[in-house]
Amino acid sequence: MSAMNTFWQNKKVFITGHTGFKGSWLAFILNSFGAQVTGYSLPPTASPALFDLIKLDREINSLTGDVRDLENLQRAFEKFKPEIVFHLAAQPIVLEGYKNPVETYSTNVMGTVNILECLRKNESVRSFVNVTTDKVYRNNEWCYGYRETDELNGIDPYSNSKSCSELVTQCYKNSFFLEREISLSTMRAGNVIGGGDFAAFRIVPDCVRAAINGEVIHVRNPNSVRPYQHVLEPLFAYMMTAEKQFSDKKFSGSYNVGPAESDNVTTGELTELFCKSWGENLRWESKSFNQPKEANFLKLDCSKIRSVFDWSPKWNIRDAIEKSVEWYKVYRDKGNLVDCMSRQIDEWKNFGKVR
Numbered sequence: 001m002s003a004m005n006t007f008w009q010n011k012k013v014f015i016t017g018h019t020g021f022k023g024s025w026l027a028f029i030l031n032s033f034g035a036q037v038t039g040y041s042l043p044p045t046a047s048p049a050l051f052d053l054i055k056l057d058r059e060i061n062s063l064t065g066d067v068r069d070l071e072n073l074q075r076a077f078e079k080f081k082p083e084i085v086f087h088l089a090a091q092p093i094v095l096e097g098y099k100n101p102v103e104t105y106s107t108n109v110m111g112t113v114n115i116l117e118c119l120r121k122n123e124s125v126r127s128f129v130n131v132t133t134d135k136v137y138r139n140n141e142w143c144y145g146y147r148e149t150d151e152l153n154g155i156d157p158y159s160n161s162k163s164c165s166e167l168v169t170q171c172y173k174n175s176f177f178l179e180r181e182i183s184l185s186t187m188r189a190g191n192v193i194g195g196g197d198f199a200a201f202r203i204v205p206d207c208v209r210a211a212i213n214g215e216v217i218h219v220r221n222p223n224s225v226r227p228y229q230h231v232l233e234p235l236f237a238y239m240m241t242a243e244k245q246f247s248d249k250k251f252s253g254s255y256n257v258g259p260a261e262s263d264n265v266t267t268g269e270l271t272e273l274f275c276k277s278w279g280e281n282l283r284w285e286s287k288s289f290n291q292p293k294e295a296n297f298l299k300l301d302c303s304k305i306r307s308v309f310d311w312s313p314k315w316n317i318r319d320a321i322e323k324s325v326e327w328y329k330v331y332r333d334k335g336n337l338v339d340c341m342s343r344q345i346d347e348w349k350n351f352g353k354v355r
Contacts, residue, residue: 005034019041046198053337084246134190138151186253
């Protein structure tokens with residue numbers, strides 16, 4: 001058993017947003033590592049949903065609740081008394097933020113305030129990780145990657161609400177937690193892909209829906225550059241940070257988590273890789289939509305997390321696409337998704353090791 005696996009044995013872990021794509025993967029991993037996992041979230045919004053497909057409610061303590069409901073959230077904290085908290089609950093879609101800005105801000109900002117209030121009133125928590133996004137930065141369409149010291153000022157309601165979530169976390173950290181045995185970090189991950197994402201307005205789910213239905217993939221912004229990465233890359237970075245800061249507050253901070261420089265690709269290039277990996281004569285075309293503005297160029301500088309933790313991504317963009325396609329074909333063919341996920345986790349952990 002690896003050192004990371006050993007650390008998580010019997011740790012009491014609380015995850016908000018555990019019914020979402022990333023939250024379901026995280027809860028699955030932590031449960032397989034022996035943690036006592038409690039999830040707190042609204043029911044899945046995607047259909048189908050990874051959470052339901054792998055029957056995760058049978059494996060962990062799954063609570064239905066809204067992070068905007070402070071009283072209910074506090075009851076869950078007081079009952080479970082977690083040691084480690086991952087905050088993933090959010091309204092995560094840029095276009096949805098334009099449609100429903102009030103709900104986006106209330107979920108992403110007040111949800112963060114409420115989870116931090118629970119930390120303030122419950123001294124059982126030793127390590128807290130707030131999962132935000134690469135879009136927290138003021139995007140100047142620069143050709144170089146954004147660093148953790150750059151200005152936080154997202155341009156659209158979703159991105160801006162996550163910038164606010166970052167600021168709220170720093171405020172609570174400086175106002176209430178400096179003298180306590182608790183570490184807080186924020187993690188700014190790039191665009192995440194992988195098996196189990198069925199959300200609307202995301203490129204890989206759009207590709208999958210078209211592939212399964214035998215249709216042409218329609219791509220909204222084929223020339224937009226994004227830091228695409230497989231979901232296991234940021235999740236293990238979140239877990240690594242939570243573990244390191246659990247016993248040493250010097251590791252708390254803000255960290256970018258993104259792919260290698262060579263893997264910042266356009267959405268068109270990503271879609272072409274998907275078509276080649278899927279096969280079956282799948283093809284794509286650019287199609288303009290009447291939609292609000294999104295950034296054209298976005299890249300992260302990950303030198304800080306590399307320097308502090310000696311971290312680097314394991315899978316390149318081709319690996320990420322191939323693993324995603326593998327999962328979705330198991331899903332299409334009604335295969336064993338739990339076995340597929342367990343196998344991919346083992347492959348990621350053992351990647352690059354000499355056998």
